[in-house]
Amino acid sequence: xxxxxxxxxxxxxxxxxxxxxxxxxxxxxxxxxxxxxxxxxxxxxxxxxxxxxxxxxxxxxxxxxxxxxxxxxxxxxxxxxxxxxxxxxx
Amino acid sequence: xxxxxxxxxxxxxxxxxxxxxxxxxxxxxxxxxxxxxxxxxxxxxxxxxxxxxxxxxxxxxxxxxxxxxxxxxxxxxxxxxxxxxxxxxxxxxxxxxxxxxxxxxxxxxxxxxxxxxxxxxxxxxxxxxxxxxxxxxxxxxxxxxxxxxxxxxxxxxxxxxxxxxxxxxxxxxxxxxxxxxxxxxxxxxxxxxxxxxxxxxxxxxxxxxxxxxxxxx
Numbered sequence: 001x002x003x004x005x006x007x008x009x010x011x012x013x014x015x016x017x018x019x020x021x022x023x024x025x026x027x028x029x030x031x032x033x034x035x036x037x038x039x040x041x042x043x044x045x046x047x048x049x050x051x052x053x054x055x056x057x058x059x060x061x062x063x064x065x066x067x068x069x070x071x072x073x074x075x076x077x078x079x080x081x082x083x084x085x086x087x088x089x090x
Numbered sequence: 091x092x093x094x095x096x097x098x099x100x101x102x103x104x105x106x107x108x109x110x111x112x113x114x115x116x117x118x119x120x121x122x123x124x125x126x127x128x129x130x131x132x133x134x135x136x137x138x139x140x141x142x143x144x145x146x147x148x149x150x151x152x153x154x155x156x157x158x159x160x161x162x163x164x165x166x167x168x169x170x171x172x173x174x175x176x177x178x179x180x181x182x183x184x185x186x187x188x189x190x191x192x193x194x195x196x197x198x199x200x201x202x203x204x205x206x207x208x209x210x211x212x213x214x215x216x217x218x219x220x221x222x223x224x225x226x227x228x229x230x231x232x233x234x235x236x237x238x239x240x241x242x243x244x245x246x247x248x249x250x251x252x253x254x255x256x257x258x259x260x261x262x263x264x265x266x267x268x269x270x271x272x273x274x275x276x277x278x279x280x281x282x283x284x285x286x287x288x289x290x291x292x293x294x295x296x297x298x299x300x301x302x303x304x305x306x307x
Contacts, residue, residue, distance in 0.1 A: 019144065019146070020144065020146035020147060023143050023144060023146045023147075023152055024146060024147050024151075024152060026152075027143075027147075027151070027152045027155045030155035030156070030157070031155055041146075041147070
């Protein structure tokens with residue numbers, strides 16, 4: 001078994017209104033920063049998972065992302081392995 | 091004597107405060123929309139509880155940039171009295187008028203309860219009717235009321251006699267049981283408990299009346 005570190009980004013689908021992002025974008029103007037045309041807020045979920053190999057780790061995380069971390073009706077997600085170097089578990 | 095209550099989109103304790111100050115105490119009180127910049131003529135400003143700008147990003151993070159709060163900083167510099175209650179306390183820390191930050195309660199629950207408190211400092215004008223270590227009970231209602239600061243800041247708060255209120259039984263994991271603090275000068279008070287909800291005999295608790303009525307004398 002090896003330990004894999006991954007990060008899942010969950011974000012609203014582009015067609016879904018993000019009121020928190022819009023409110024934050026308007027605060028950037030009040031801070032004095034012009035030109036922010038798009039600001040959308042998502043979640044970054046960091047996790048470590050034990051698996052026999054990277055493919056197994058990936059499929060476990062994919063299942064988790066679809067069923068738990070994101071709501072596919074309104075959210076998209078993307079997955080990134082944080083560290084390509086896998087750590088062997090004794 | 092005039093009190094101004096700042097109203098943000100999402101404030102929901104603004105009318106409770108007005109009922110307490112004007113209805114129960116007879117102090118002329120006005121609402122100030124968050125886009126106002128003129129605070130002339132007010133003796134004290136209240137930043138009420140609620141969910142300013144929906145608490146998006148972080149509690150108080152967006153409210154901190156409201157036009158009225160630039161004017162509030164000069165109001166405080168000139169010695170004006172400010173109290174931030176609950177979300178108002180969160181806004182004052184985001185604004186930097188008070189040290190530290192308020193984070194998610196330790197047990198992750200939203201707590202709606204009554205808390206026993208000890209008066210720890212009578213430095214601020216809001217607390218001048220009390221004696222140190224007086225006990226009072228006030229309603230609390232918050233999901234993010236866990237006060238946090240570095241050890242250096244905690245020491246500074248202690249050295250400056252800026253810890254205004256402590257919980258008798260810490261409900262949310264706040265460092266050092268802190269429920270409310272003041273700035274160094276003592277004209278700005280931030281507190282998680284709601285004194286405005288304890289000013290009317292009909293509600294069965296008037297322990298908060300003393301804090302708001304200090305402005306009358």
